[in-house]
Amino acid sequence: MTYTFMKDSKLIKTLIHLDKTERNRYKRFLISPFFNSDENLVSIFDFIDDHINKNPNELPEKQILWKKIFKGIPFDDIRLRKYFSDLFKLLTKFLSFDFYQRDPIVQDLYLLEVINERKITNLSKSGVKNARIRLEANEFRHSQAYLQRYALERNNYEILNLEGDRNIRSNIEEINEALDIFYLSEKLRLFCNEFELKILAKHSYKLTYIEEVKNMIKLRGYENVPSIMLYSKLLNLYTDSANEDNYFSLRQSVSENNPLFPKKELAEIYSTMINYCSIKINEGNSKFLVQLFDFYKEVVSQDILLEDQSFSPYHFKNIVVIGLRLKEFNWIEAFITDYAPLLPENQRDNSLSFNLAQLYFYQKKYDLVIKTLQSVEYDDYIYNLNSKTMLICTYYDTGETDALFFLFDSFRAFLNRNNEIPEARKVLYRNFVSIAKKLARITPKDEKAKQKLTLELEQMNNVASKNWLLEKLAEL
Numbered sequence: 001m002t003y004t005f006m007k008d009s010k011l012i013k014t015l016i017h018l019d020k021t022e023r024n025r026y027k028r029f030l031i032s033p034f035f036n037s038d039e040n041l042v043s044i045f046d047f048i049d050d051h052i053n054k055n056p057n058e059l060p061e062k063q064i065l066w067k068k069i070f071k072g073i074p075f076d077d078i079r080l081r082k083y084f085s086d087l088f089k090l091l092t093k094f095l096s097f098d099f100y101q102r103d104p105i106v107q108d109l110y111l112l113e114v115i116n117e118r119k120i121t122n123l124s125k126s127g128v129k130n131a132r133i134r135l136e137a138n139e140f141r142h143s144q145a146y147l148q149r150y151a152l153e154r155n156n157y158e159i160l161n162l163e164g165d166r167n168i169r170s171n172i173e174e175i176n177e178a179l180d181i182f183y184l185s186e187k188l189r190l191f192c193n194e195f196e197l198k199i200l201a202k203h204s205y206k207l208t209y210i211e212e213v214k215n216m217i218k219l220r221g222y223e224n225v226p227s228i229m230l231y232s233k234l235l236n237l238y239t240d241s242a243n244e245d246n247y248f249s250l251r252q253s254v255s256e257n258n259p260l261f262p263k264k265e266l267a268e269i270y271s272t273m274i275n276y277c278s279i280k281i282n283e284g285n286s287k288f289l290v291q292l293f294d295f296y297k298e299v300v301s302q303d304i305l306l307e308d309q310s311f312s313p314y315h316f317k318n319i320v321v322i323g324l325r326l327k328e329f330n331w332i333e334a335f336i337t338d339y340a341p342l343l344p345e346n347q348r349d350n351s352l353s354f355n356l357a358q359l360y361f362y363q364k365k366y367d368l369v370i371k372t373l374q375s376v377e378y379d380d381y382i383y384n385l386n387s388k389t390m391l392i393c394t395y396y397d398t399g400e401t402d403a404l405f406f407l408f409d410s411f412r413a414f415l416n417r418n419n420e421i422p423e424a425r426k427v428l429y430r431n432f433v434s435i436a437k438k439l440a441r442i443t444p445k446d447e448k449a450k451q452k453l454t455l456e457l458e459q460m461n462n463v464a465s466k467n468w469l470l471e472k473l474a475e476l
Contacts, residue, residue, distance in 0.1 A: 025094070035090065112155035141225075454473050
């Protein structure tokens with residue numbers, strides 16, 4: 001269909017992915033005669049851009065576009081597709097050019113390439129000097145910084161050869177060191193990626209020279225180079241996770257060196273450390289609860305977890321849960337207020353209401369829990385499961401018996417009719433409802449019934465909110 005062509009074209013999809021500022025820069029790129037001489041392409045872009053700004057989900061059919069741009073000319077599908085193809089090629093060039101324009105170091109290094117290729121010796125000294133100054137001013141010391149340093153020194157080597165002065169000492173040692181550090185850093189990072197992939201996807205990979213890389217690092221004395229140090233310690237965490245000292249050593253090094261790494265790269269390292277803490281907490285190691293909360297506070301203060309100025313609902317929920325377990329109510333309330341506006345728009349309302357309800361539950365503000373949860377119909381089944389569980393806990397604690405038993409029945413019906421929920425997860429919540437219902441029927445003085453249910457619960461592995469159920473049984 002014609003509508004499908006517009007919406008499914010690579011050009012349209014890519015333009016929708018760009019924000020308004022980026023599309024404005026693309027417009028300036030298009031109107032430059034250096035890049036484009038066809039005014040029809042500019043007119044077609046303006047038409048598309050105008051409709052993306054209004055509503056990217058409602059794009060007109062291609063015949064309407066043609067009629068608007070080419071008044072009085074019969075519709076030519078082949079010609080229009082050629083225009084779209086040309087616009088897309090220019091868009092990919094723009095993306096490369098835009099990236100180049102935003103990185104002065106890359107510009108300096110390409111200039112040195114040109115100087116060498118064209119043998120423009122009168123620019124060589126200033127070119128090398130400017131590139132060196134900019135590289136030294138760059139605060140990052142990740143592997144890419146050493147790749148750039150290698151490119152600088154390699155070009156400088158070629159320039160020195162052009163000048164032909166054999167009395168000047170060669171910079172070949174600088175080339176070698178920059179290349180070594182880049183290579184070793186990237187190999188270590190790749191080894192860490194391999195372990196991460198094994199955990200996530202259970203795939204098998206065969207990477208080479210792990211022991212040789214470790215030996216070379218010791219031989220060259222590179223243990224304290226930041227990019228090598230962090231990934232060496234991260235690799236230790238993967239290969240010997242039982243040794244908690246590996247975590248604390250990495251944690252200290254990350255805190256001391258995080259200004260030297262881009263946020264995107266730090267986020268990858270932090271994600272591994274957060275997962276490690278979570279595993280330790282699930283194993284019953286309570287000291288990692290405090291560790292994880294302190295770590296989260298550190299990364300939140302540095303906006304490390306923001307991706308395109310958006311906060312992950314997964315991390316948002318984790319931070320709230322951990323803070324509430326530690327009774328950090330004031331900090332969590334401020335966190336929810338400050339960071340909820342940064343949640344993805346399509347998940348913001350659900351995430352905000354649920355996490356506020358959790359805060360009220362821990363504060364024992366049960367009326368606010370009920371008001372908050374009853375006012376929202378969650379799209380996500382996980383929010384639905386967790387909110388219904390929280391309501392059961394709330395009704396139990398407040399003695400709302402009628403509401404509690406009504407919710408038992410409606411929750412079980414929800415589990416039975418919802419085909420989106422995996423069966424294993426349904427078992428968890430069916431067991432929770434079953435135990436909670438028995439708990440609600442036990443009278444405080446019925447010690448035999450209490451012991452029987454406690455034993456049943458302790459022997460049950462697949463049950464949601466097991467700790468809360470045990471806590472309530474102990475209170476009877």
